[in-house]
Amino acid sequence: MDKKELIDFSNEIIKLYEQGKIKAPIHLSDGTEDKLIKIFQQLYNPGDWIFSTWRSHFHWLLSGRRIEELKLQILEGHSMHIFDKKFFTSSIVAGISPIALGVAHALKQKESKFKVLCFLGDMAASIGLSMECFKYASGHNLPIVYIIENNGLSVTTPTEEVWGDKQTDNIHEYYYERVYNHAGIGENGKTKFVLF
Amino acid sequence: MEKPNLFYSKYHQTVCDSMDMLAKEDKVIFVGQQVAFQDFYGTLKNVPISKRLEMPVAEELQMGFCIGLSLEGFLPVCIYQRMDFMYRAMDSLCNHLNLLPKYSRGFYRPKVIIRTTIGNKSPLDPGIQHTQDLTEVFKKALDFPVYKVSDVDSVLGIYKEALIIDSPILIIEEQRLYV
Numbered sequence: 001m002d003k004k005e006l007i008d009f010s011n012e013i014i015k016l017y018e019q020g021k022i023k024a025p026i027h028l029s030d031g032t033e034d035k036l037i038k039i040f041q042q043l044y045n046p047g048d049w050i051f052s053t054w055r056s057h058f059h060w061l062l063s064g065r066r067i068e069e070l071k072l073q074i075l076e077g078h079s080m081h082i083f084d085k086k087f088f089t090s091s092i093v094a095g096i097s098p099i100a101l102g103v104a105h106a107l108k109q110k111e112s113k114f115k116v117l118c119f120l121g122d123m124a125a126s127i128g129l130s131m132e133c134f135k136y137a138s139g140h141n142l143p144i145v146y147i148i149e150n151n152g153l154s155v156t157t158p159t160e161e162v163w164g165d166k167q168t169d170n171i172h173e174y175y176y177e178r179v180y181n182h183a184g185i186g187e188n189g190k191t192k193f194v195l196f
Numbered sequence: 197m198e199k200p201n202l203f204y205s206k207y208h209q210t211v212c213d214s215m216d217m218l219a220k221e222d223k224v225i226f227v228g229q230q231v232a233f234q235d236f237y238g239t240l241k242n243v244p245i246s247k248r249l250e251m252p253v254a255e256e257l258q259m260g261f262c263i264g265l266s267l268e269g270f271l272p273v274c275i276y277q278r279m280d281f282m283y284r285a286m287d288s289l290c291n292h293l294n295l296l297p298k299y300s301r302g303f304y305r306p307k308v309i310i311r312t313t314i315g316n317k318s319p320l321d322p323g324i325q326h327t328q329d330l331t332e333v334f335k336k337a338l339d340f341p342v343y344k345v346s347d348v349d350s351v352l353g354i355y356k357e358a359l360i361i362d363s364p365i366l367i368i369e370e371q372r373l374y375v
Contacts, residue, residue: 083303088267092291098257099292102264102272110268129287132254183322 001061003033009061013074024077027055032149036062043117043145047086049107051100051118054080054091055149059119063087093154094124097133097146104137104144115143123154126163204238207348207373211239214355218273218309219243221359227251227262228275228311236275237313237374255281259288259308263296266306271359276312279368280328286337293364294338309358309365314344316371331368344368 010028017026029036040062044050052059060070060082073082080091090096100118107114124130125148137144152159180186218224225247226240232250235241240248251258255276262272276282282289289310297305315327335342340363343354351369358365 078301081299081301083300088300088304090292092287095260095287095292098260098288099264099267101257102261102266103268104264105261106265106268106270109270129256129260132252132257136252136254136257184320 001037001064003037006033006037006058006061009057009067013057013071016075022074022077022079024079025054026074026079029055029058031151032058039147043147045114047114049086049088049100049103049114049116051096051103051116052082052087052089053096053119053121053124054089055121056082056087056089056119060084060087094120094127094130096120097124097130100144100146101133101137101142104142105140107143108140112143115145118144118146120146120148121154122148122150122152122159123157125150126159203375205348205373205375207351208238208375210348210351211369211374212242214352215239215273216242217352218355218359219247221271223269223271224273225249225265225270226273226275227258227265229253229277231275236277237371255284256286256288259285259310260292262308263288263293263306266308267304271307271309273309273311276310278315278326279312279330279334280315280325282310282312282330282334290337294340297363305362307362307364309367311367311369313369313371316374318372334366334368338364338366340364340366342366342368344370346370346373348373 010030013022013026013028016022036058044063046064050059050063057070057074057079061067065084065087069084070082073079080089082089088096088099096118097120100116104116107116120130125146130146134146136142137146219242226243227249228236228251230236231240232245232248251261259274262274265272276285293306293308314329315322317327321327331342331344341361343366345351345354345367354367358367
């Protein structure tokens with residue numbers, strides 16, 4: 001699907017929305033066409049999982065899925081929750097991050113040739129849950145790519161500004177070796193009974 | 197030959213037997229803290245290490261991760277050492293595992309066996325953050341079965357049910373009954 005087709009699809013949805021034929025919120029993806037087309041060309045292969053958000057129309061279309069099926073789900077009021085085999089969404093910020101991670105772990109365990117593409121907004125990517133997932137995915141070399149779609153905003157909240165832009169060093173770390181058990185006493189790692 | 201550990205109760209032994217039963221299923225994988233680097237209070241001692249995945253202390257990640265495993269055909273046993281810690285998993289648990297059959301219109305029905313415990317207050321009391329009985333909280337929050345296992349006779353039956361039902365299940369053990 002090319003840029004014009006993506007824009008035409010959005011325009012058709014806008015028309016249906018304005019006519020009152022869609023009884024639920026829609027989230028359009030204007031401005032992302034060029035970058036998404038490139039990302040899908042470079043990263044996506046049929047059979048890969050896609051995890052997306054409440055703004056998923058272009059992800060669906062660029063993965064080669066049927067336009068009519070997407071339109072049907074939108075008309076039924078499910079624009080924020082579009083689903084298909086290996087196409088998963090959530091409307092909770094960053095909610096998909098660990099689910100996509102688990103799928104990636106399973107794919108690796110099964111030595112699958114497929115991978116996961118997980119699309120996140122910039123605020124979703126900046127919160128603790130996603131940070132944990134990035135660290136785990138990297139640390140375990142899982143077949144997943146997190147793609148951050150950054151418009152600088154979380155709804156209307158400016159992401160960078162609310163996190164702050166100073167680079168101060170507030171963390172001091174020191175290392176030590178444990179002498180006693182985690183709880184109670186005893187030689188570390190050699191206790192016979194677990195303390196409840 | 198391993199010496200019998202007289203420290204543990206029949207309840208504890210039945211939990212062990214239940215874990216052994218679950219472990220016989222190819223698709224089952226045990227996920228959590230103290231699961232691979234220890235044996236979760238001795239209850240996983242007979243479960244092959246290849247079926248035990250130690251996780252970081254990241255409760256919400258762990259729950260979502262188990263949903264993902266389920267989507268790809270695994271049956272995760274998602275273990276939280278104490279149910280107090282499950283509050284940190286609430287979004288993955290309530291907004292995803294619990295709601296997915298509804299908000300995906302039945303497209304995805306992930307199955308996860310969640311296993312946790314109520315902390316023991318005796319002989320040492322670790323305080324309220326480690327010993328709460330939150331059973332009623334989770335019963336109200338979740339649409340799938342939540343069981344507190346308070347007697348030895350029901351342990352194995354509930355874990356057998358966990359294998360066959362077509363929904364997630366939360367099973368709460370009582371540490372005070374382990375000994």
